Amino acid sequence: AQSVTQLDSHVSVSEGTPVLLRCNYSSSYSPSLFWYVQHPNKGLQLLLKYTSAATLVKGINGFEAEFKKSETSFHLTKPSAHMSDAAEYFCVARNYGGSQGNLIFGKGTKLSVKP
Amino acid sequence: DTEVTQTPKHLVMGMTNKKSLKCEQHMGHRAMYWYKQKAKKPPELMFVYSYEKLSINESVPSRFSPECPNSSLLNLHLHALQPEDSALYLCASSQDPPTSGEGKTQYFGPGTRLLVL
Numbered sequence: 243a244q245s246v247t248q249l250d251s252h253v254s255v256s257e258g259t260p261v262l263l264r265c266n267y268s269s270s271y272s273p274s275l276f277w278y279v280q281h282p283n284k285g286l287q288l289l290l291k292y293t294s295a296a297t298l299v300k301g302i303n304g305f306e307a308e309f310k311k312s313e314t315s316f317h318l319t320k321p322s323a324h325m326s327d328a329a330e331y332f333c334v335a336r337n338y339g340g341s342q343g344n345l346i347f348g349k350g351t352k353l354s355v356k357p
Numbered sequence: 358d359t360e361v362t363q364t365p366k367h368l369v370m371g372m373t374n375k376k377s378l379k380c381e382q383h384m385g386h387r388a389m390y391w392y393k394q395k396a397k398k399p400p401e402l403m404f405v406y407s408y409e410k411l412s413i414n415e416s417v418p419s420r421f422s423p424e425c426p427n428s429s430l431l432n433l434h435l436h437a438l439q440p441e442d443s444a445l446y447l448c449a450s451s452q453d454p455p456t457s458g459e460g461k462t463q464y465f466g467p468g469t470r471l472l473v474l
Binding site for chain 2: 284344348349
């Protein structure tokens with residue numbers, strides 16, 4: 243069965259320092275993977291997606307993620323955190339089995355940015 | 358433009374009320390989705406419409422009734438809700454239905470925050 247594991251429920255960084263949000267997946271198929279961000283009391287915004295093209299995916303707001311098949315990982319990074327990056331981040335995989343059309347969500351990582 | 362709009366932003370209703378949530382997209386997307394999100398949890402899929410037809414119902418109680426009047430609109434009719442139904446309700450759309458095509462990326466609206474008293 244497919245699954246998505248976000249390894250940290252909460253990450254705290256200082257403004258201007260790098261951000262690393264970790265995500266591991268399990269899938270029998272070539273996965274489609276996404277990162278979404280949700281600011282407080284807002285909907286989900288797509289940051290970036292991997293769909294079997296380049297393994298290094300660049301997204302909006304300076305974020306990028308690298309798909310590593312050997313490590314079954316899709317970690318999200320940003321060189322320098324900004325206060326506006328404080329939000330909940332979801333790593334998501336497409337579900338190729340079971341109920342078609344589902345996205346499989348990780349439990350989320352809350353990113354806090356200190357001044 | 359990848360905008361999905363939802364109205365209202367907030368809704369408070371009693372357990373005997375009938376209300377509706379509305380979702381709209383003008384991107385020509387052929388699939389639309391309803392999700393429910395409780396605090397500090399990821400969204401949970403409720404319904405999927407493909408080409409204006411209900412294709413997935415994730416065993417949602419009948420007090421939630423979806424409707425897709427046309428390809429741009431998706432409604433969620435609410436009746437006799439319970440306090441535990443209080444949550445953020447998110448609408449999403451994708452270019453292609455989830456079982457076909459390459460355009461399966463889902464774009465989410467801002468949500469309707471529902472409080473059932």
